[in-house]
Amino acid sequence: MRIATYNVNGVNGRLPVLLRWLEETQPHVVCLQELKAPDEKFPEEAIKAAGYDAIWHGQKSWNGVAILSRVGKPQETQRGLAGDPEDTHSRYIEAAVGGILIGGLYLPNGNPRPGPKFDYKLRWFERFAEHAQGLLDTKLPVILAGDYNVMPTELDVYKPERWTDDALFAPEIRHAFAALVSQGWTDALRHLHPAETIYTFFDYFRNAYVRNAGLRIDHLLLSPAIAPRLDSAGTDHHVRGWEKTSDHVPTWIELKD
DNA sequence: ATGGCTGTTATAAACAGA
Numbered sequence: 001m002r003i004a005t006y007n008v009n010g011v012n013g014r015l016p017v018l019l020r021w022l023e024e025t026q027p028h029v030v031c032l033q034e035l036k037a038p039d040e041k042f043p044e045e046a047i048k049a050a051g052y053d054a055i056w057h058g059q060k061s062w063n064g065v066a067i068l069s070r071v072g073k074p075q076e077t078q079r080g081l082a083g084d085p086e087d088t089h090s091r092y093i094e095a096a097v098g099g100i101l102i103g104g105l106y107l108p109n110g111n112p113r114p115g116p117k118f119d120y121k122l123r124w125f126e127r128f129a130e131h132a133q134g135l136l137d138t139k140l141p142v143i144l145a146g147d148y149n150v151m152p153t154e155l156d157v158y159k160p161e162r163w164t165d166d167a168l169f170a171p172e173i174r175h176a177f178a179a180l181v182s183q184g185w186t187d188a189l190r191h192l193h194p195a196e197t198i199y200t201f202f203d204y205f206r207n208a209y210v211r212n213a214g215l216r217i218d219h220l221l222l223s224p225a226i227a228p229r230l231d232s233a234g235t236d237h238h239v240r241g242w243e244k245t246s247d248h249v250p251t252w253i254e255l256k257d
Numbered sequence: 258a259t260g261g262c263t264g265t266t267a268t269a270a271a272c273a274g275a
Contacts, residue, residue: 009274010264034274036265061265062273109275149275168275203275204262215275247263247275 001071001098001255002026004236005145005218007033007106007201007248011064015043017245022050025236027252028071029097031104031145032056035064035090042066059090065106065146071098078103083127091124092131100226101135105146110167118167121149125176129183132221136184141226144185147248148219150177152187155197156216168217185221188233188253200251202240209240218251229255 004027008014011032022030030052035042039058047054053073056066057080067074074095081092094103105128110121135142151169154160163169181187189198199214208214222230236250 013264034264109273111273111275163275166275201275205275206261217275244263 004252005031006250007147009246011035030068032066033106057090081127103144113167142223144221158213186227188220
């Protein structure tokens with residue numbers, strides 16, 4: 001079974017690319033981020049016609065997450081995170097699908113740092129880590145997939161020295177990511193490719209894709225109950241070269257049956 | 258260091274992204 005995460009950067013503007021990619025790679029389950037559309041503008045019909053049931057948590061202009069499945073309709077278990085009634089951003093959705101509990105997330109960017117946006121990122125991360133611990137406690141097979149907006153190590157940044165003060169690579173946020181993983185999660189891509197340069201994002205600026213000036217910020221974390229099924233992992237790097245493409249690259253894992 | 262690009266929309270003397 002193939003499970004993918006893809007920050008589409010606008011689900012309607014990106015619809016031709018999304019459909020082309022779905023048809024080409026046929027993932028069983030997909031977590032989408034940055035829908036940039038309210039619930040009523042989610043392209044449900046086109047995605048249904050492509051063979052996918054979906055649930056989504058949208059928002060006008062910004063954020064927005066969804067879970068797509070061609071192995072049965074996702075059974076939603078949660079949307080949003082507990083711990084902050086003031087938080088209006090649509091950044092988390094969770095469902096049981098294909099015998100796995102899938103959490104799809106879009107962690108805040110957090111720039112500029114320092115500032116209120118970075119504070120919000122750290123607080124959101126704390127709430128997420130608390131929820132993640134609760135999921136681990138269930139002993140269920142769980143996958144937390146999405147755009148974490150964190151490069152975990154220097155291997156995940158094309159020029160680490162330029163990113164040390166950035167909200168995606170600052171010590172506080174790298175520590176938060178490391179602490180999350182140390183709860184017992186497996187970072188699937190890094191686990192299978194411990195020394196390889198793998199990027200999931202290339203800026204639209206300055207020809208970043210062609211220069212391979214990328215970041216690894218989209219991750220799939222596996223709970224102990226499912227980690228033994230991990231078979232392969234990678235990115236659909238070529239999709240970044242398509243016309244009208246997202247700045248992120250689809251990122252996936254393959255599980256043994 | 259700066260500015261480069263893209264999607265969404267209050268269509269910009271805008272904002273946010275990473």
